[in-house]
Amino acid sequence: MRKIMVLAALVVIGIVLLYAVGKMPPMNSRNTPDKTHVVPRYLNEGESEGGAKNIITGVILNYRGYDTMGEVTVIFSALCATIALLDREKRKVSRSGVDASGVRASVIVRTVVRFLVPIVVFFAAYMILHGEATPGGGFQGGAIIGASVIIFTLVFGLPESTRRMPLKARVPFESIAMLGFLAMGFIGIAFGVNFLTYVLPGLHGSLVDTIRSQMLMVIEIGIGIGGGLVFTSIVLAMVREDEYELQPDIPQP
Amino acid sequence: MNFSRIFHNLNYAVSALLFLMGLYTVTVKPNLIKKLIGLNIMETSVFLLIVSLGMIPDGQAPIVTNGVRPSMMVNPIPQALILTGIVVAVSTTAVALSLCIRIHEKYDTLDAFKIHGRGGL
Amino acid sequence: MNWVLNLLLLIFLVCTAAAAILIKDLLAAAIVFSAYSLLMAILWTQLRAPDLAITEAAVGAGVTTVLLIVTIYRTVRKEE
Numbered sequence: 001m002r003k004i005m006v007l008a009a010l011v012v013i014g015i016v017l018l019y020a021v022g023k024m025p026p027m028n029s030r031n032t033p034d035k036t037h038v039v040p041r042y043l044n045e046g047e048s049e050g051g052a053k054n055i056i057t058g059v060i061l062n063y064r065g066y067d068t069m070g071e072v073t074v075i076f077s078a079l080c081a082t083i084a085l086l087d088r089e090k091r092k093v094s095r096s097g098v099d100a101s102g103v104r105a106s107v108i109v110r111t112v113v114r115f116l117v118p119i120v121v122f123f124a125a126y127m128i129l130h131g132e133a134t135p136g137g138g139f140q141g142g143a144i145i146g147a148s149v150i151i152f153t154l155v156f157g158l159p160e161s162t163r164r165m166p167l168k169a170r171v172p173f174e175s176i177a178m179l180g181f182l183a184m185g186f187i188g189i190a191f192g193v194n195f196l197t198y199v200l201p202g203l204h205g206s207l208v209d210t211i212r213s214q215m216l217m218v219i220e221i222g223i224g225i226g227g228g229l230v231f232t233s234i235v236l237a238m239v240r241e242d243e244y245e246l247q248p249d250i251p252q253p
Numbered sequence: 254m255n256f257s258r259i260f261h262n263l264n265y266a267v268s269a270l271l272f273l274m275g276l277y278t279v280t281v282k283p284n285l286i287k288k289l290i291g292l293n294i295m296e297t298s299v300f301l302l303i304v305s306l307g308m309i310p311d312g313q314a315p316i317v318t319n320g321v322r323p324s325m326m327v328n329p330i331p332q333a334l335i336l337t338g339i340v341v342a343v344s345t346t347a348v349a350l351s352l353c354i355r356i357h358e359k360y361d362t363l364d365a366f367k368i369h370g371r372g373g374l
Numbered sequence: 375m376n377w378v379l380n381l382l383l384l385i386f387l388v389c390t391a392a393a394a395i396l397i398k399d400l401l402a403a404a405i406v407f408s409a410y411s412l413l414m415a416i417l418w419t420q421l422r423a424p425d426l427a428i429t430e431a432a433v434g435a436g437v438t439t440v441l442l443i444v445t446i447y448r449t450v451r452k453e454e
Contacts (some may be wrong), residue, residue, distance in 0.1 A: 006280050010273050017269040022255040027262045028308050035328055037308070042330065043315065043323040055315040055326070056425050059333040071337040078344035085351040127428070135316065135424030139340060140432060147436035154440075227340075233438055234347050238354070238444050267384045271391055278395045284453045286400055286445065290407055293438070294391050297414055304421055314422045327422045336425060343433045349444040357439040 051198065051212040052132035056191040060137075063218050065196040069185070072223060073178045079174065079230045086237045105155050113155045120201075128224035132213065137221035142227025149232045158239055170229055177226025184215050264305035271298035285363045289346060296342045303331045330358050378413040380420060387413050398453045400446050 025032040042063070043055065050058020060068050104110070128141030153161040188197035198212045259266050271294055278291025307328025313321045315329040353363060360368050390410040397403045411434030418427040 003281055006277060010277055013272050013276075014269065017273075018259060018266060019254055021262050021265045021269060022259045024258075024262055024265060026258065027264055027305060028310055030309050032306075034306060039328050039330065040323075043326050046315075046323075046329070047317050053317045054425075055317065055329045056333050056336070059329055060336060064333060067334070067337055071340050074341050074344050081348045082351045085348075085355055130385075133316075135303050135314065135428060137425060139336070140425065140428045143429060143437065144430035147432055150436065150440050235440065235444070238347075238351065238441060241448070242420075263381065263384060267388060267399070270388060274391055274395060282377060282395070282453075284400070284450075286449070286451070287403070287453060290394055290403060290442075292414055293407070294394070294410070297410075300426075301414070301417065304418070304423055304426065312422050314424050316424075332423045332426055339426070339433060340431050341440055346438055347441055353445055354448050362454075363450050367400050 005193060007242070013073075037194070051209070051216055052131055054134065054137070057132050057137050057220075062198065065185075068223075069181050069196075072181055072226065075230050076175065076178055079233055082234050083237050107237060109155055113151060117148050117152050120151075121145060124148070124224070128220055129217065132216065132219050138223030139227050141224040143231065145224070145228030146231025146235070149228075150235050153235065153239060158236070161236065165232065170233060173225055174229045174233065175226065176229075177222045180219055180222025180226075184219050187215070265302055268298045268302035268305070271295075283365045285356070285365060286350075288365075289349050289353070291344070292349075293342065293346060296338070300335045300338055304335055307331045380417075383413060383417050383420065387417070400451055400453060401417075401443065403445060404439060404442040407442065408435050411435045411438065 042059065046055040046058050047053055050062045052058040053063070124141040124144035124178075127136040128138055129145060131137035131140070149165070157240065185196040186200070189195055191200060193200055198215045199208050275291045275293075275295030275298060278294065279288050282288060282291065307330070309325075309327055310355050311325065312327040312356070313325050315326040317323075356368065356373070357363055360373055362368060362371075387410065387451050390406055390413060394406040394410060397406060404430040411430060415427050418424075418430055429447065
């Protein structure tokens with residue numbers, strides 16, 4: 001009964017939405033109203049005003065810097081919420097049930113992963129640092145670092161992974177994204193202009209361009225490392241299962 | 254109902270269809286993880302709609318290189334906004350899955366009606 | 375010929391979304407959801423959005439799928 005009522009309501013909403021789609025201007029055409037007023041300014045002056053050859057990086061870090069600060073806040077709050085829910089107490093031994101069978105992964109998988117994880121981290125560093133001239137950027141590199149830590153944890157087990165990235169080493173760097181953003185923002189206030197203004201308006205020259213590029217790169221590195229550590233900490237917190245009595249360290253075969 | 258226009262704007266129509274499928278999943282299916290999958294489908298359908306607005310014929314990616322004139326680039330504004338959107342989507346999914354783990358520890362089920370019967374939600 | 379690839383991607387997108395909703399085994403639904411994420415990443419490439427394609431591939435197929443599988447491991451596997 002519920003299903004039929006919901007389906008009827010959805011059919012009505014669907015007809016209304018399809019009627020609206022029929023009234024929209026045709027897709028894939030050049031002179032719709034949303035592309036003629038504001039967008040040519042962003043495309044023509046995006047490189048000189050935004051400060052990066054990748055116009056999207058210029059938009060998210062310069063034209064829309066507040067939105068990116070909000071996004072970093074959301075990531076950081078998600079990390080706080082996940083750890084508050086799951087990582088309740090400190091245990092001497094962190095066990096996870098995902099790899100509790102006691103059988104190690106095969107030699108081929110272990111060798112390939114051990115060979116591949118440094119290359120993936122290197123690629124993530126390339127993507128973070130080169131985000132201003134090619135597709136990429138801060139957050140993409142952070143997600144790739146998170147994915148590489150995930151694959152390492154799944155193959156080698158949680159104790160190995162926690163041994164290489166202990167909590168004491170992760171905590172000082174997890175808020176580096178937020179603090180980097182705020183630091184770069186307050187530099188603008190220190191010079192008397194608005195928050196998140198990178199160079200004083202009215203200055204030109206190649207030294208000013210270099211300074212702005214470097215400030216953007218500091219923010220991107222911050223977002224990359226911060227985002228990567230957030231994903232790492234979320235996955236390591238979810239994989240871990242709490243034991244209710246302390247277990248001795250079981251030697252792996 | 255202009256059917257030829259709807260067939261030309263196929264991206265928008267598929268986005269509306271995916272939104273409705275996600276909404277059906279969130280309201281009808283009782284399992285919490287299924288509801289989360291439906292929520293993710295709804296979110297990605299909205300991203301598809303907004304980014305498809307910026308496409309032009311023979312468009313190029315909005316990156317300044319040799320041989321790409323600014324008048325040939327697609328609209329960069331929706332892409333920048335949706336980048337933030339994807340990040341927010343994965344963050345909310347992570348928090349929601351942590352909540353599912355805790356709910357299962359307390360009520361030993363993930364069925365919304367049974368949790369309501371045992372005194373939760 | 376560009377519209378052929380677009381049409382095929384959209385048809386497969388709807389099919390994988392329907393499969394992810396209707397399958398009762400949650401682990402299979404998570405894997406099909408990962409395929410949905412991959413098709414969405416290819417669609418972003420088709421719409422000339424390389425940043426979005428990289429982000430969706432790394433986040434959707436990498437992080438969201440693994441989080442879903444870990445949650446399914448620690449809770450139920452079959453619906454109801």
